[in-house]
Amino acid sequence: MASLGRYLLAACCLAAVLLGVLAAVYVSGFGRHEADSDISRSRKTVNGLFTVSIEPESSTVWQGDLHAWLVTVKTASGKPVEYAAIDVSGGMPEHNHGLPTSPQVTGYLGNGHYRIEGMKFTMRGWWQLRLSISAAAGSDTVVFNLAL
Amino acid sequence: MTRIASVCLALALAAMLAGCGKPQFSDAEKATIASLSLSALPPLKPDTTNRFADDPGAAALGSTLFFDQKLSRDGTVSCSTCHRIDRQFQDDLPLGMGVGRTNRRTMPLAGVAYNAWFFWDGRRDSLWSQALTPLENPLEHAGNRAAYAHYIKARFGERYERIFGPLPDLYGIPAKAGPFGTDAERAAWAAMNEDQRGGVNRVFANIGKAIAAFERSLMPPPTRFDHFAEALASGTEPQGDASLSDAEMQGLKLFIGRANCVTCHNGPLFTDGSFHNVGVSPRPGLPPDRGRIDALAQVEADPFNCLGPYRDGGVEACGELRFIRKTGEELVRAFKTPSLRGVATRPPYMHAGQFATLEQVVDNYLNAPASIEGTTEQHPVQLSERERSALVAFLKTLSD
Numbered sequence: 351m352a353s354l355g356r357y358l359l360a361a362c363c364l365a366a367v368l369l370g371v372l373a374a375v376y377v378s379g380f381g382r383h384e385a386d387s388d389i390s391r392s393r394k395t396v397n398g399l400f401t402v403s404i405e406p407e408s409s410t411v412w413q414g415d416l417h418a419w420l421v422t423v424k425t426a427s428g429k430p431v432e433y434a435a436i437d438v439s440g441g442m443p444e445h446n447h448g449l450p451t452s453p454q455v456t457g458y459l460g461n462g463h464y465r466i467e468g469m470k471f472t473m474r475g476w477w478q479l480r481l482s483i484s485a486a487a488g489s490d491t492v493v494f495n496l497a498l
Numbered sequence: 499m500t501r502i503a504s505v506c507l508a509l510a511l512a513a514m515l516a517g518c519g520k521p522q523f524s525d526a527e528k529a530t531i532a533s534l535s536l537s538a539l540p541p542l543k544p545d546t547t548n549r550f551a552d553d554p555g556a557a558a559l560g561s562t563l564f565f566d567q568k569l570s571r572d573g574t575v576s577c578s579t580c581h582r583i584d585r586q587f588q589d590d591l592p593l594g595m596g597v598g599r600t601n602r603r604t605m606p607l608a609g610v611a612y613n614a615w616f617f618w619d620g621r622r623d624s625l626w627s628q629a630l631t632p633l634e635n636p637l638e639h640a641g642n643r644a645a646y647a648h649y650i651k652a653r654f655g656e657r658y659e660r661i662f663g664p665l666p667d668l669y670g671i672p673a674k675a676g677p678f679g680t681d682a683e684r685a686a687w688a689a690m691n692e693d694q695r696g697g698v699n700r701v702f703a704n705i706g707k708a709i710a711a712f713e714r715s716l717m718p719p720p721t722r723f724d725h726f727a728e729a730l731a732s733g734t735e736p737q738g739d740a741s742l743s744d745a746e747m748q749g750l751k752l753f754i755g756r757a758n759c760v761t762c763h764n765g766p767l768f769t770d771g772s773f774h775n776v777g778v779s780p781r782p783g784l785p786p787d788r789g790r791i792d793a794l795a796q797v798e799a800d801p802f803n804c805l806g807p808y809r810d811g812g813v814e815a816c817g818e819l820r821f822i823r824k825t826g827e828e829l830v831r832a833f834k835t836p837s838l839r840g841v842a843t844r845p846p847y848m849h850a851g852q853f854a855t856l857e858q859v860v861d862n863y864l865n866a867p868a869s870i871e872g873t874t875e876q877h878p879v880q881l882s883e884r885e886r887s888a889l890v891a892f893l894k895t896l897s898d
Binding site: 413414416444445446447448449450451452453454467468470472473474475 | 760761762764765770771772773774817818820821822823824826828873874875877
């Protein structure tokens with residue numbers, strides 16, 4: 351009897367571990383860990399040349415609608431970066447695809463602020479927005495994680 | 499020891515039974531379900547590129563034109579030949595049949611006006627410019643725009659002028675002429691002067707604008723899924739028409755969860771309106787079809803696109819074309835995510851009708867085969883036979 355009990359206990363533990371693993375996989379979702387890792391809207395560029403902040407122009411971003419973002423570029427010492435060339439790219443790493451549109455910087459608004467038009471997110475999930483910035487101080491890149 | 503074992507056994511049994519019982523939805527899942535409900539569909543935005551889009555007279559003329567077989571080379575093909583009113587505005591065929599057999603599946607039209615891009619590859623950027631394209635396709639209506647302008651004047655002149663203003667002077671315009679027709683028609687088109695071509699183009703554009711005004715009224719009806727979603731959102735127990743079976747609910751849970759369908763089939767129309775390579779094999783015997791990547795040059799060259807001279811309203815409506823994505827391997831063999839509303843009652847499926855059943859479609863998504871060109875966005879998903887059936891059962895709730 352005691353031996354049967356041990357077997358049952360072992361089976362239960364095994365089942366519990368399996369359930370736990372399945373639940374962890376299920377709850378974590380595909381790659382969500384990456385998206386959650388850093389979704390800050392203000393980041394330093396890879397080589398530390400610039401500090402870049404982003405925000406959507408209007409408070410609500412509707413999935414599937416074209417909309418604009420505002421980008422602020424400052425030097426490491428906090429000075430606005432004027433008339434930088436900014437190239438916009440990105441995509442969904444989990445789905446092997448880039449952005450559905452080709453957003454572009456359509457205006458320099460002064461004081462290190464730029465407007466990016468043509469942004470569109472067609473799907474929920476983990477998006478990346480990559481800004482390659484060239485200015486008098488040099489060229490550098492920053493990648494933002496966006497969780498929709 | 500025996501007691502611990504018994505408790506464990508009871509817990510394990512309870513867990514198993516819970517797994518087999520009625521699926522429950524978390525708050526996040528309920529929010530996703532609400533986002534798919536037809537009641538979440540926003541009102542149609544005005545189409546500023548077509549100032550007749552919401553003109554009842556234009557819609558009425560558009561409806562007449564939609565069903566008019568005279569708008570074709572030999573008087574046998576209308577829009578409704580393939581977009582059949584009694585069949586969700588599609589034709590049940592793997593490949594559409596106009597004057598000849600086309601290379602693509604006819605798309606249904608419910609909610610079509612919500613699209614930013616048209617056709618399976620998005621080679622047109624407005625509903626009205628879309629409506630013009632089949633009229634001159636040699637495999638569809640196979641007509642030419644000069645003949646259409648003459649026909650409109652002769653048959654609908656007064657109606658046309660009440661809506662769109664005076665017709666151009668068609669005196670001296672050849673009976674048949676257009677940029678895509680026979681050699682003789684193309685030569686006749688080239689021999690016309692700029693004003694004559696512009697006048698004919700204007701009448702042709704207005705044919706598209708009238709048809710688009712009619713098509714804006716084509717909306718999907720609410721189904722059992724919508725009744726269920728509304729009951730769920732209001733916190734009441736779904737009853738009668740609003741109740742889904744356990745299998746249907748399990749399928750819904752998979753659709754918005756582990757099977758990842760909702761990633762692309764999102765929103766009340768179950769489409770992200772975008773283009774994806776999902777590794778569907780081509781239909782044998784057809785010329786190579788590279789989808790979105792080959793549509794880019796076509797929409798940019800179309801004189802009726804948003805940036806062309808036939809747009810009404812301001813250029814600010816042209817964001818989709820201005821910020822069009824032009825490069826990237828993911829555009830190769832990428833086709834538009836179709837709406838899933840009414841899907842179960844309109845096989846066959848995919849852009850060339852490759853699959854006869856929803857089961858085959860589901861299997862293709864879950865197995866995620868490699869694409870013959872480009873890279874599929876699909877990842878394999880392991881689902882049991884029962885789960886696959888549940889997914890199909892759920893899809894059927896979008897039809898009845």
